[in-house]
Amino acid sequence: MIDHxxxxxxxxxxxxxxxxAVLAACHGRLLEREGIAMFVALDDxxxxxxxxxxxxxxxxxxxxxxxxxxxxxxxxxxxGFPAQYPDEPDETGARELIDALVVLSDQHLRAHVDGExxx
Amino acid sequence: xxxxxxxYQRQAFADGKLLRIVNWHNTPESQRGVLKAELSWYLxxxxxxxxxxxxxxxxxxxxxxxxPGFIPVFYDSYLNNATVAAPVCDELGLTAWFFPTTAIxxxxxxxxxxxxxxxxxxxxxxxxxxxxxxxxxxxxxVIAKRHVIAAHTANHAAAKDIVTxxxxxxEITAPIRAxxxxxxxxxxxxxxxxxxxxxxxxxxxRAVLDSGIRYATTNTAYLRIKD
Numbered sequence: 540m541i542d543h544x545x546x547x548x549x550x551x552x553x554x555x556x557x558x559x560a561v562l563a564a565c566h567g568r569l570l571e572r573e574g575i576a577m578f579v580a581l582d583d584x585x586x587x588x589x590x591x592x593x594x595x596x597x598x599x600x601x602x603x604x605x606x607x608x609x610x611x612x613x614x615x616x617x618x619g620f621p622a623q624y625p626d627e628p629d630e631t632g633a634r635e636l637i638d639a640l641v642v643l644s645d646q647h648l649r650a651h652v653d654g655e656x657x658x
Numbered sequence: 659x660x661x662x663x664x665x666y667q668r669q670a671f672a673d674g675k676l677l678r679i680v681n682w683h684n685t686p687e688s689q690r691g692v693l694k695a696e697l698s699w700y701l702x703x704x705x706x707x708x709x710x711x712x713x714x715x716x717x718x719x720x721x722x723x724x725x726p727g728f729i730p731v732f733y734d735s736y737l738n739n740a741t742v743a744a745p746v747c748d749e750l751g752l753t754a755w756f757f758p759t760t761a762i763x764x765x766x767x768x769x770x771x772x773x774x775x776x777x778x779x780x781x782x783x784x785x786x787x788x789x790x791x792x793x794x795x796x797x798x799x800v801i802a803k804r805h806v807i808a809a810h811t812a813n814h815a816a817a818k819d820i821v822t823x824x825x826x827x828x829e830i831t832a833p834i835r836a837x838x839x840x841x842x843x844x845x846x847x848x849x850x851x852x853x854x855x856x857x858x859x860x861x862x863x864r865a866v867l868d869s870g871i872r873y874a875t876t877n878t879a880y881l882r883i884k885d
Contacts, residue, residue, distance in 0.1 A: 580670035592674030
């Protein structure tokens with residue numbers, strides 16, 4: 540449970556404990572009509588491009604996100620990465636990673652309005 | 659290293675290459691209040707990013723903003739993006755990114771339901787009685803006055819289904835050209851259905867990389883692909 544409401548939906552929020560439960564809750568939402576928060580990479584893919592980040596906040600936030608991603612990925616891996624639609628092909632090529640990012644983003648980015656608290 | 663791996667993602671984050679986005683598809687009238695509350699929450703915590711902000715970051719490695727940035731994104735040309743999402747964003751003074759699929763902008767209202775069935779365009783039960791489900795080119799022109807327009811193929815196409823030169827022209831080149839003519843600038847970004855990264859070894863990927871568009875939008879990354 541997030542104890543500090545002001546941290547809810549930010550990287551300062553503590554890591555969720557029951558990772559499969561968070562993913563299940565995300566799968567249960569009507570994502571076709573809700574905002575889907577996502578942390579993604581921002582990179583330089585130009586030929587010869589080599590983005591070196593010096594921004595202190597970006598480095599701090601990125602380090603925290605990497606740490607959280609490790610935990611959420613491991614939490615899903617431990618239960619075999621349950622699929623929302625196990626009979627359908629994975630069109631993304633990265634379902635496990637995306638699910639871990641979904642958990643990360645649900646807990647540390649998704650808007651929390653009306654005092655909502657997530658578990 | 660493929661960008662679709664956990665190792666790549668983790669390293670990108672650890673290196674500070676982190677971007678916050680929020681993707682919407684349908685934004686029905688019944689959710690107007692929720693949408694406004696959520697966007698207001700995001701504005702309290704983050705600042706909306708423009709393509710120029712991403713350019714500066716990918717060129718220098720430094721943000722220049724008072725708070726971390728985020729990108730609010732609206733996909734697929736839903737009419738409710740024009741009647742609800744864009745007005746809410748305007749009310750909040752927020753610049754969003756819109757990724758319209760362009761073919762449905764030309765589909766007559768009475769044919770949109772049949773078109774939707776074939777192209778992953780979701781019609782909500784609460785909107786079934788509407789005369790139309792997609793915005794028009796005129797709607798998009800109004801949105802383009804205040805918001806960022808990006809490309810998302812003509813028919814909501816997956817990269818794997820864009821194979822022939824005709825496919826490339828229909829799903830990549832023509833939509834980019836049409837959006838450029840509408841807005842006066844090249845679309846800021848391009849996304850395939852399913853968020854597939856542009857693979858230079860495929861006709862579809864090569865076409866995006868050669869299109870002059872600055873960002874490839876995938877499920878897990880925004881990639882700067884052009885100066």
